[in-house]
Amino acid sequence: MTQQSRNSATTGRPFTGWHMAIILVSFFAIVIAVNMLMASLASSTFGGVVVENSYVASQQFNGWLKQASAQQALGWKGGMARDGDGRATVSLVDSAGKAIAAARVTAVAEHPLGQRPTTAIVLHETQPGLYAAPLEAGRWRLRVTVEADGKVWRTVGEVL
Numbered sequence: 001m002t003q004q005s006r007n008s009a010t011t012g013r014p015f016t017g018w019h020m021a022i023i024l025v026s027f028f029a030i031v032i033a034v035n036m037l038m039a040s041l042a043s044s045t046f047g048g049v050v051v052e053n054s055y056v057a058s059q060q061f062n063g064w065l066k067q068a069s070a071q072q073a074l075g076w077k078g079g080m081a082r083d084g085d086g087r088a089t090v091s092l093v094d095s096a097g098k099a100i101a102a103a104r105v106t107a108v109a110e111h112p113l114g115q116r117p118t119t120a121i122v123l124h125e126t127q128p129g130l131y132a133a134p135l136e137a138g139r140w141r142l143r144v145t146v147e148a149d150g151k152v153w154r155t156v157g158e159v160l
Contacts, residue, residue, distance in 0.1 A: 045113065071153050076100065080142055080157040088135035088159045090123055090144055099129025103148035107133070109140045112158070135159065 051057040075095025083089050088109070092100040105123040116138070123131035123144075139160050146153045 087132040089132045101128040105131040108143045
């Protein structure tokens with residue numbers, strides 16, 4: 001019995017080049033379809049540009065590292081939330097756990113998906129170490145800048 005007659009006897013039809021072509025085309029069609037789906041999902045959820053000019057950002061990188069080291073050495077901590085009136089609040093303490101009072105606190109509120117306009121806000125001290133400002137309802141990412149005692153400290157957090 002020959003090889004072809006054995007294959008025909010067990011399956012009824014021989015495996016041909018057309019069968020292999022259909023398998024290959026089907027495989028690559030599925031891979032391409034999944035890639036297209038993933039690419040469209042990724043591009044529809046990306047909110048914007050990370051940096052305007054990557055070359056300029058690379059030239060400033062070492063300066064940013066020095067600023068980050070100086071900020072970390074301060075040991076300041078900040079917590080973000082909403083109060084009962086719906087205002088965004090930032091609580092600030094120094095490395096000893098003491099409230100940071102009489103600071104100038106500003107923030108830029110960004111919608112995480114970039115669907116609402118960016119808003120600059122100034123937070124006012126409501127009690128020592130606690131700063132608040134009105135902010136539209138929803139989820140926001142706050143880029144907070146604190147200026148106190150001749151020092152500058154920055155942090156980023158979310159307010160729901």
